[in-house]
Amino acid sequence: MEKEKVLEVQNLYAAYDEMVVLTDVSFSANKGEVTVILGGSGSGKTTVLNHLLGLLPIEKGTVSLLGKNVATLREVEQVDLYLQMGVFYQNGGLLNSLTVAENVALPLNQHTNLPQDLIDEIVFMKLGLVNLQHAFYLYPSQLSGGMMKRAALARAIVMDPPILFCDEPGAGLDPVSLEILDKLILNLKNKLGMSIIMVTHEVSSILRVANRIVFLDKGVVVFEGPLHEALHSTQPAVNEFFSVMKNENIRELLKG
Numbered sequence: 420m421e422k423e424k425v426l427e428v429q430n431l432y433a434a435y436d437e438m439v440v441l442t443d444v445s446f447s448a449n450k451g452e453v454t455v456i457l458g459g460s461g462s463g464k465t466t467v468l469n470h471l472l473g474l475l476p477i478e479k480g481t482v483s484l485l486g487k488n489v490a491t492l493r494e495v496e497q498v499d500l501y502l503q504m505g506v507f508y509q510n511g512g513l514l515n516s517l518t519v520a521e522n523v524a525l526p527l528n529q530h531t532n533l534p535q536d537l538i539d540e541i542v543f544m545k546l547g548l549v550n551l552q553h554a555f556y557l558y559p560s561q562l563s564g565g566m567m568k569r570a571a572l573a574r575a576i577v578m579d580p581p582i583l584f585c586d587e588p589g590a591g592l593d594p595v596s597l598e599i600l601d602k603l604i605l606n607l608k609n610k611l612g613m614s615i616i617m618v619t620h621e622v623s624s625i626l627r628v629a630n631r632i633v634f635l636d637k638g639v640v641v642f643e644g645p646l647h648e649a650l651h652s653t654q655p656a657v658n659e660f661f662s663v664m665k666n667e668n669i670r671e672l673l674k675g
């Protein structure tokens with residue numbers, strides 16, 4: 420049976436002024452899966468995400484989120500749809516002048532009329548999901564790198580998004596903190612049924628979390644399919660990426 424799709428991208432084109440970055444990008448993501456977008460630095464991964472999230476206008480091609488073609492929606496409906504998307508970016512983007520709880524509560528304060536005591540309860544619960552309840556009253560400057568990422572993750576999921584977009588969520592983390600973050604991401608998928616679209620270079624993360632791989636090269640998708648197929652792909656760019664990965668794994672084995 421065909422899986423339900425939460426995201427479908429067809430023939431997406433993108434350019435910054437004269438420079439074409441995406442010539443013809445098509446792929447989809449299934450409900451309840453982690454889809455990892457791979458590709459070399461500058462291949463356009465962040466550009467793709469920014470188009471999916473409405474941060475850059477779609478000049479050519481179509482993007483459907485949760486079964487809705489974004490271009491056919493009225494502006495208010497678009498805003499409503501994008502509000503349903505969770506976004507977790509590399510630097511986390513926590514505001515230093517606010518406590519962890521206030522940071523996590525921001526989307527609720529901005530987009531709902533819930534009373535403060537209920538907001539506090541929701542925030543406390545979300546902080547529980549990322550093992551950070553003890554940091555409720557702390558400020559970002561009092562957190563470790565891994566804790567900051569987890570606080571940003573709590574904020575990204577505070578509105579219970581059906582889809583969570585992550586751009587290099589593990590960047591800059593040590594291997595232990597990275598593994599903890601990956602487990603939290605897997606929990607969101609397994610326990611809450613969230614669909615996750617993630618950009619990452621971290622080989623260990625890819626092996627731990629990916630169900631499906633989308634590989635970008637020279638403006639197009641050169642591979643799309645399950646992780647186990649990607650690992651054995653003969654497509655040159657994909658093969659090169661994963662052979663580097665295999666070597667790294669061997670090096671880690673030798674170290675251990």
Ligand SMILES: Nc1ncnc2c1ncn2[C@@H]1O[C@H](COP(=O)(O)OP(=O)(O)OP(=O)(O)O)[C@@H](O)[C@H]1O
Nearest residue numbers: 435436438440458459460461462463464465466467
């Ligand atoms: N705002 C922008 N203005 C002009 N060019 C841009 C802009 N953002 C990205 N680019 C260019 O578009 C190309 C793709 O960039 P993008 O950030 O999407 O790559 P990426 O795959 O996310 O790379 P990385 O792995 O390094 O994050 C690059 O050549 C980049 O220089």
Ligand SMILES: [Mg+2]
Nearest residue numbers: 464465466586
């Ligand atoms: Mg990027």
